[in-house]
Amino acid sequence: MNESKLRIGILNIMHDKEDTQKRYDQALKTLPLDVDIEYFYPASRYPKDAVPDEIARISSPLNLKEVRNFDGFIITGFAAETIPFENITFIDEIKKLIDELNRNNVEQLYFCWGAMIALNYLYGIEKHPMPEKLFGVYKNRITHHTNLLNGFNHEFFAPHARYTEMDYDQVKQNPALEINAETLDKQLFLVSSIEHPEQNFLFSHMEYGQDALDKEYQREVAAHPEKEYKRPENTEINWYQNQRRFFFNWLEQVSSHKIEKSLLAI
Numbered sequence: 642m643n644e645s646k647l648r649i650g651i652l653n654i655m656h657d658k659e660d661t662q663k664r665y666d667q668a669l670k671t672l673p674l675d676v677d678i679e680y681f682y683p684a685s686r687y688p689k690d691a692v693p694d695e696i697a698r699i700s701s702p703l704n705l706k707e708v709r710n711f712d713g714f715i716i717t718g719f720a721a722e723t724i725p726f727e728n729i730t731f732i733d734e735i736k737k738l739i740d741e742l743n744r745n746n747v748e749q750l751y752f753c754w755g756a757m758i759a760l761n762y763l764y765g766i767e768k769h770p771m772p773e774k775l776f777g778v779y780k781n782r783i784t785h786h787t788n789l790l791n792g793f794n795h796e797f798f799a800p801h802a803r804y805t806e807m808d809y810d811q812v813k814q815n816p817a818l819e820i821n822a823e824t825l826d827k828q829l830f831l832v833s834s835i836e837h838p839e840q841n842f843l844f845s846h847m848e849y850g851q852d853a854l855d856k857e858y859q860r861e862v863a864a865h866p867e868k869e870y871k872r873p874e875n876t877e878i879n880w881y882q883n884q885r886r887f888f889f890n891w892l893e894q895v896s897s898h899k900i901e902k903s904l905l906a907i
Contacts, residue, residue, distance in 0.1 A: 777874030
């Protein structure tokens with residue numbers, strides 16, 4: 642095996658599994674770094690022998706014993722923000738995964754719902770519904786520098802798509818956490834752990850392509866045509882360069898962390 646290649650695991654719990662994998666492939670594999678990506682689904686989400694063909698074709702059941710072998714791991718978003726965490730059928734498996742990632746000091750990047758459950762489980766931060774869906778491309782600002790935002794302007798555009806938010810004051814007042822960036826209206830963009838810099842919680846869908854917000858709107862309308870849904874805002878604004886900067890910065894952090902772990906093992 643190429644020792645310099647970064648091995649990244651992704652637990653894909655998004656509703657549009659195949660499109661999601663294409664987005665992460667585009668975001669990570671087009672960068673000038675050697676990356677191998679493996680996609681997983683929660684084994685406890687499906688009854689035995691009842692895994693949908695599409696999911697079985699493009700991903701593998703999560704094997705917690707293999708977690709230690711990854712240099713970095715991502716838990717994606719999940720279109721279930723309004724459902725209490727305890728009502729998610731595979732929540733125990735998610736918590737066990739988080740435990741394994743921390744036990745083995747693996748670099749972690751949590752997206753949207755993934756960031757919500759991780760902040761709740763690790764730091765007791767509560768979530769609450771927003772008055773309306775935060776949906777579109779919004780201006781964000783850096784509040785505390787982190788290497789993940791190297792090359793970003795102080796104010797920058799990025800996509801958001803969620804119905805709930807973690808309690809801002811609880812995050813702000815927790816001495817173990819730091820808000821690195823937020824929207825101009827103080828919705829979270831990026832939170833990191835001070836004591837465990839390998840833990841990063843991203844509330845923006847930085848993996849989204851330019852058409853992903855419109856596709857999300859169309860999926861919601863198709864699923865419940867009797868309801869009225871908010872259309873995504875500012876979709877003409879391009880965030881592609883910020884996407885590349887963010888994922889490049891994260892992979893560089895994963896690479897540095899891998900080297901540090903190798904030196905400590907000598």
